[in-house]
Amino acid sequence: MISPLAAGIYEGLGAAAGAGLAVGAYAYASLWPGSRIFGAALTAPARPGELALTFDDGPNATWTPRLLDILAQHEVRATFFLLGSRAAAQPELVRRIAAAGHTIGNHSWSHPNLARTRASHVREELRQTSETLQQIIGAPVKFFRPPFGARRPVVFRMARAMGMEPVLWNAMTSDWSEPSADRIAKQLMNKIDGLQRRGRAANIVLHDGGHRDAAANRAPSVAAAELLLERYAKSHRFVTLDAWC
Numbered sequence: 001m002i003s004p005l006a007a008g009i010y011e012g013l014g015a016a017a018g019a020g021l022a023v024g025a026y027a028y029a030s031l032w033p034g035s036r037i038f039g040a041a042l043t044a045p046a047r048p049g050e051l052a053l054t055f056d057d058g059p060n061a062t063w064t065p066r067l068l069d070i071l072a073q074h075e076v077r078a079t080f081f082l083l084g085s086r087a088a089a090q091p092e093l094v095r096r097i098a099a100a101g102h103t104i105g106n107h108s109w110s111h112p113n114l115a116r117t118r119a120s121h122v123r124e125e126l127r128q129t130s131e132t133l134q135q136i137i138g139a140p141v142k143f144f145r146p147p148f149g150a151r152r153p154v155v156f157r158m159a160r161a162m163g164m165e166p167v168l169w170n171a172m173t174s175d176w177s178e179p180s181a182d183r184i185a186k187q188l189m190n191k192i193d194g195l196q197r198r199g200r201a202a203n204i205v206l207h208d209g210g211h212r213d214a215a216a217n218r219a220p221s222v223a224a225a226e227l228l229l230e231r232y233a234k235s236h237r238f239v240t241l242d243a244w245c
């Protein structure tokens with residue numbers, strides 16, 4: 001069985017990646033963020049009141065700078081899971097993210113489904129991205145988030161061997177396909193408040209880039225991030241993932 005929430009994640013794969021996946025226990029275990037069958041990953045600790053904003057699939061030439069401005073206005077630091085291919089094309093923007101004090105993580109080079117990628121290619125996706133990011137920012141990359149949350153044991157083993165902690169999430173909505181910032185923010189607030197009631201911190205995913213489209217319009221996601229910053233500025237503490245390791 002795939003729960004409604006897991007089904008949402010599964011749909012999140014999109015037609016191209018999802019079409020080839022058999023629906024069943026393997027797909028469930030390899031895609032559902034809560035599944036520990038394929039190895040433990042960092043989601044969020046039992047620290048209610050702490051929020052980690054994380055942004056995937058960037059950098060994006062238009063929306064990442066706008067997001068950086070908003071984060072700076074709120075004096076909040078976040079975590080950016082960058083695609084190596086996009087980072088290599090925009091090293092100045094990557095340096096700007098790092099210089100502002102944000103944490104930079106590895107989100108693979110080209111965003112394949114790593115549950116279905118042969119091991120030697122997985123290694124190249126991770127290695128090339130970490131090397132590129134480290135050359136640009138001059139510091140080691142300590143976090144890895146698998147594209148689509150898809151993984152199998154070897155993927156996390158390789159990430160750890162390269163010095164990276166695998167990271168999933170516990171608060172996400174389909175921000176990449178939702179045009180209303182208000183709806184994105186409201187759905188995330190419901191999840192964040194639910195986690196708070198259960199005594200957990202929130203590891204929130206939004207997308208400042210698009211893995212299929214380098215120029216994806218991320219206006220709704222960036223505006224939703226601003227709504228979250230405004231809503232939780234006084235009651236919560238925004239942290240980067242470094243705070244949880």
Ligand SMILES: [Zn+2]
Nearest residue numbers: 056057147148
């Ligand atoms: Zn992604």
